[in-house]
Amino acid sequence: MSTLIDPELIRRYDLPGPRYTSYPTARHFQPGITEAIYREAVMASNEDPIPVDLSLYIHIPFCHRPCFYCGCTRIITRHAPRVTRYLEQLHREIALQGAGIDGDRIVRQLHLGGGTPTYLSDAELESLMLALRRAFTLDPGPEREFGIEVDPRTIDRSRLAHLLALGFNRVSFGIQDLDPLVQRAINRVQDPEHALALLQDAKDLGFASVNADLIYGLPGQTRESFQTLIEAILGAHPGRIALYGYAHLPEQFPFQRQIPSAWLPEPAIRLELFLTALERFTTSGYRLIGMDHFARDGDPLLDAARAGSLQRNFQGYSTYAGLDSIALGLSAISRVGSLYAQNTKDEDDYLASIRAERLPIRMGYRLTADDVIRADVIERIMCHEALDFDAIGKRHRIRFQEYFAPALVRLKTLEDDGLVERSSHGLLLRPAGRILRRVVAAPFDAYLPREGRHGHYSRII
Ligand code: SF4
Known part of the structure; x- marks a missing residue:
């Protein structure tokens, strides 16, 4: 695929831009979305005559040591009572949330993220799953998508088998890089053989999907090491590989100041690393999914891409569309109907709020009718190879070409540069456009012209 892409073209469009895990992006969340507003949205969604199924996200923020590149909400600690305190309140939050959700709404998707979910012991994970089963109706079938992020340094084959027994059927390993020099530069030293053996163990044990997360653009990476x-x-x-570009934003993420800019690969090398990975993966049986995932035959993500049911959310890409998303834990973001609601990012505030039997919602956003239409268009572009104007028009009762006339004018340059092909019925993303999806989506973003791109977002490549 990379032979179809002109590196010069990519270079020209390699500007900062949103990753569109939501629209509008979380930068636009505001205070004023309260527990009461969230509860109202949940009650309204309970009333839907056809029960809306659920996606659950649970945030486990703890890590033993800081990876210097990381931009997640995490707590670096080895202090067991601090973890116990958090888990106690997380259990109560699960009960508080579960009490508001009708039992006929099935949890089809569950994701444990962090931080490091496998920081928790087997017993802690077991008790967490028990609490979730008590509070929600979890799908027991093979179609469920129950995933967990795994730090290879915290797990072995027997712990993996335990995760499977708890009901997880998807596992995502934070590999990032295996080179010792790079690992030292990012403060994430792990045994390459152990990490690779775990990928094999997970397949052997029967996980339906096994993912490896990799990062390009890390300090010390060279063509050869990559x-x-x-x-x-x-x-x-x-079955699946996620390839992320390292976003060096030391003003936002203080630990990144441990990475001197001089250690980062030059932009030309960084692009080469990306294109090399693209070439090798797509010529080795993997298909590019969305902007940064690769999946091979047999992985449900590829099936979803083929079936047109791929979805974009805060965890990246997933296979179920149309679910309400209930998120628990520090900083977690729920989406119920057209409402986003985010939990506090402050640990003490989180603990105190739940001790007082209050959901710790502090920020959020209620989508306007215009946001809903634009979010749909942007999600289609981020997930699929084509955008059908008529289908969007029918779904939202608009005349697409009139509604989006200014956006279509802005797209003209992208057409001229070969990123997209436009007909009277829709848009087709060409190979460069599939890599630069964020660029193709941007003209449909009503907020971007007002806020500007620079300073807030990572580069496209
Ligand atoms: S990358 Fe993962 S393990 Fe490393 S500090 Fe961030 S959340 Fe923790």
């Missing part, structure tokens, strides 16, 4: 990483991952043959 090529070695790619070949090692291809050798392990996971």
